Amino acid sequence: MKTMNPQNLSAQEASFDKLADLPFAEGRPTKETAQTLRDELLFQRATQAYLWAMPLINTLGMQVGSEKTFGAGYNILPIWKQRLDAKTLVTTPNSDVLYAMSYVDLGKDGPLVMEAPPGLQGILLDYWQRPIPVEGGKFFGDVGLAGPDGGKGGKFLLLPPGYKGPVPEGYYVYRSGTYNVFIFLRGFFEDPTNLAPAVAHLERTKVYPLNGEAAAKPMKFPDASGIPADMLPISDGSAFDQLKLLVDRESDKLAGPDWLGMLAAIGIVKGQPFTPDAHTREILDLAAKTAYKMSRVIGFQDTLNGGSLYMYPDRHWINPLDNVTPPSPRTTMDLSWMNVAGGYRALDARIWFFTDYYSISPGMLSKIPGKGAAYMVGFTDGEGEPLVGGNNYRLHLPPNIPAAIFWSLTLYDAANASGLDNGQRFPSLGSRDKPAQNADGSTDLYLGPKAPEGKAGNWLATVSGKGYFTILRLYGPTESAIDKSWEPGDIEKVK
Incomplete structure (x- = not known):
């Protein structure tokens, strides 16, 4: 870890000193001091409320961007x-699976049924992105291959908080902790040149009110590919407007009294107008922008909860899920980011995850060979230096890459964790692209502004002046991925 520049530290300390030394007169704050500290208090409360709400802001960013572009309603599945x-x-x-994502409101529409065809891999999450528990206690959030249906498909019933009505037979029952629910489905394809069968399969999905299928709105499946849509975490003051709408829909289902109190302290109260004046609005906007940048600082850390995130002792790959395990009394942290041993919410770990990623479930963490997925994140090269868009790198993958379904490497923009806009159709390269192998069965991938001569089929473009990071995904990881006996090389800088 690099130390802070002493000059910057002095400037920061001077800023803290200025606040601490604001004048009081006869034991009372002066008018100017009071205004300065009131503004500072609003800024600090708003900044911490944003960071606490990072999973909500991630979900709301996806919802707002999607619904603005593709429409809203339980029947809209982009x-x-x-x-x-x-x-x-x-x-x-x-980019190597088909995505389908939608956002439903059980408070407005009541219990909803999702019918899913066989062979999908999906997750049902509340708005904190906690996987929704399935009645019976054996499954959390997963639908399809890792869910209670075992990939056979079926009818999945979403019930709102506190639901006490009748529960009919023949459904997999999910009881949500919030009225608002995030539906995330993945569809698989075998031939990248012919996606129509996989699309048609996903379009067999239906969502409709319980006992209201006959009168339900017809499903719509807008094609989201190639259409500009900003679904990133909201990083300006409008984040607080969206939190206000969510508080109105959720109230005490969203949080306990302390954090509802924190929101109330910045003007967000259920059923009351949220109309900040121009001065307050400016502070809230600056707080959101600052908090998002703070989340990016946390998101590039290589340690959390006092422990290293590195997967291998001699490599620079990080696994964001190694510190999270399915709910169990024996775990160190559950999927609501509670540190079980310490009895506290691991806020930095939650911020770390939701500034760069979204959705989590036990199925994603499966240690059963051939199921789930394994993730390896590369923030740095083999020397521990950040990946630079103008440099050339090589990644060596030893033979017998342990992925029963497929593997891929994807590049992400360091500024916001979205797919790197590198001029190629997709910022990913993997087994289904059939990159050339070496004589021993190993594979070398190349990252840089230009393809090495004769290596275009094994090359991902980077952009000079734009930092990035990578994720190596193994779908259906086999035993050598799970026990870590197979190790990818580091991303090494080359001339």
């Missing part, structure tokens, strides 16, 4: 029918 490219701004998307 599908990236030509795969997800860099025109869709969203945290760490995967």
